[in-house]
Amino acid sequence: MGEKRKTIVYFGGTAHELWTERGLEVSYSGRTAVLAEGDGDELRAEAPEPQRAGDVKAGYNQLAKCLELAMRLNSGAISPLSGAYFRAAALVQRALEDNPDWRTLPATFRQELSGGAEGIALIELLRVLLDEKRAAWEEALTIAGDCFTLRLPALRVGAPVPLAAVEALQMRDVTLINAINDRHCQRLWDKWPGDWLRIGESAIVRDGEADFTMLAASLCSRVFCTKEELAGPLRALYTLEPAKFAEL
């Protein structure tokens, strides 16, 4: 029996964005780290090995925070979004570890989304591609879109998520969601210039909340859904990009 795979996942903190000659450099402070151990349904959280150097008391406090977060993750005493983020961040990191050439990632890494909070994996992949792999924006969007398929169940899962909740998990993800929303609205604008009412109805971000179904439908290269979804919430998007939609 082999050793279980371990991956560090960071929660919260502050992202510092600095534009340099190399492009955008992102650094973090105040994050809480947990180890994701195992795979799939067996994925569990552990506190990482304590850092002994430096301020022992601060290190102890940090470890305590990590332990507490790990316990809450393992016991399920967390929000669905936090759980989804934990799994998504681990999944994405491992996929990229397994595929050193990230440009070919869609060939080996394919995931299905169902329109709920697990859609944060899309944003996480995008974030890592942009911030760590230094992919170009459009290239990263294409790769992320090709890695994920949206398959909406007959009964919708997940409600719009407050951006503040996403920000508490990964600040950069909110920046990216807003950027994706801008791009999405621009495409709507190109089709219905000036029609803010229609654009607003189909936006990803509305009233400080992110619609992960709309986000996934906007980014994923393939969308499977019922005809009710096509005729309902995804109607505008369907008329925008009919080729990527398939009826369940």
Next chain:
Amino acid sequence: MIVSELTPYITHDPARERCHCPLGAVPALSTLRLAFSDGRAAVKSAELIVSGDDGLELKYDMVPEGGDWAATISVPETPAALWYSFRLTLESGELWLCAAYGGRFGQLMSTRGEGFRLTVHERGFETPEWFRRSVMYQIFPDRFARDGSGTARRGVERHIAMGRQVKYHEDWDESVDWQPNSTEGFYFPLDFFGGTFRGIEEKLGYLESLGVGVIYLNPIVEARSNHRYDAGDYMQPDPILGSVEDFERLCAAAGEHGIRIMLDGVYSHTGADSIYFNRDNHYRSDGAYNAGSRSPFYSWYGFRKWPNEYRCWWNFPDLPEVNEHDPGWEKLVITGEDSVVKTWLRRGAAGWRLDVADELPDDSLALIRKAVKSEKPDAVVLGEVWEDAITKFSYGSRRKYALGGALDTVMNYPFRSAMLDFFCFRSDAWALKGFLISQRLNYPLPMYYALMNLLSSHDVERARTSLATRLDARGMTREQQARFIVSDSQDERGAAMQKLAAVLQFALPGVPSVYYGDETGMNGMLDPFNRAPFTMGKRPLVEWYRTLGRARRENDALSCGAVAIFSPQADVLAVLRCVSGGRDCFGGAAQDGAVLAVVNRGGETREIVIDLWLDNTGLSSSELDGLRALGLTGGVCLLTGEECAVAEGLVKLSVPPASARLFKLK
């Protein structure tokens, strides 16, 4: 102007009943609700400002209503072209919500900008139903069809006997004259090919097969030139065309084919060579020129110094202008028991196209309308107007002829420009849709459904030539135009685009007007090259036009249904027409149904989805409800036989390059 972060949240869309109810132009004194959305609840108070000419400004307080701010008003009693905007008070100060994107949507501004348009028309404004449902065919009478009776040749001899230097083309296939033919080096259109009333009569079966319901004849009265816009005698037909009896027989025969005849009235001026002016002494009359103040017609004209200094139309000495307020002129042309206007209606005409209507005074136009309707209540009055007929400003005032008291309808030249721009790739489907919806919203509905939607006429290049060459012939000399040859590949492109343009022309509300020879693929630059004898071009589209005419005749949805306009992609435009509840937009009986026209001008197949249920494409909410109630599930293309599926108002299509579809939905 500022771009406010509130822009996406504070909006107004005149094509949505939520913002503008009822949609479009409204009758005087009717109730209208105008509203804007306030998605951030940022507005503290709001005022609706309605403005018009002569300093008109009306202010209405607005009230919050479920996320919107609204004002319900009684529109003014005087028909007028008006504008409105919204003055908003926010925490941060005052902002204006004004028109942007061609008037289609709102834009927040720091100062007052362009207003949204609001057309108020006369209560009870009606236009003839038969006309709204018709397909029009425009004929330049000298150039459509000869007959074997010798009428034309005898007519030419009569002109020559009067002393006129006219020419008769023996061969129908000769080129039109265009070279200077006067000592001053000008070109005068004095060459005749000899088309006649009987010639037209012999082609009525052909016209019926095209689905034609009304023939518009360019002037037919006796005149010196081949275009006859220089009337010599208003009461007599030109002898080259035939006699009064020939005309009456033509009208009667046309009636048997379900076709009516409309005439061209040229009333802002006469010919100098006329019974009324008689500059050349070709008539035995005491004309204003040859007899001076002794002439009963002297007061018609504006002599600065008799006889050679007089007002003339666009300074053409051959076209002396008349004073339309002269009682004698008014009686002879309009009001008299046997006036020109009434006499020709009695002879069988079904209406008048008024030449340069925007140069006739509004009260003269109103008198003409009254005379026409008193003589024949269902006769039509159509005006030559080149611009937006609602906002047209001429001779120092805003014209009101399109608001119900004068013209039933106008020549829709802006439609032609917008269509040619689209099919010549000078604009895209979004721009065309914006234009088409603005016409839907800004013209009084009775006029909108009667607009003469033309692609060609005697005054502009033929559509085939425009679409083939993508040139503006106005920048070319007559000589250049005469020598220009439309290449085979250009003609092929022109034919392909003309087919698509015709589909939209027949699918949109209004009266599709086919200029003689457009259906046979004739080319032609500007006058006189657009007036060549009727012939078969290299790539005729007669069957195409027949199919479109049949579709329009057999589907009430196409002839009188409500309209929605879509632009799913830059190269693709779609038009939906629908009737539900057994009634058309005017409450007339009509067969339920829906027809969807789709054109793809581009060079690639387009995968598109059209959302028929979109709420701001031209349909009112009751029309949308009616459309939903039709329970559409599919359709068959009347052009190709191809089928399509409709699910929940969504139509997914694959439209090949440079192609059109006309789905009858069911």
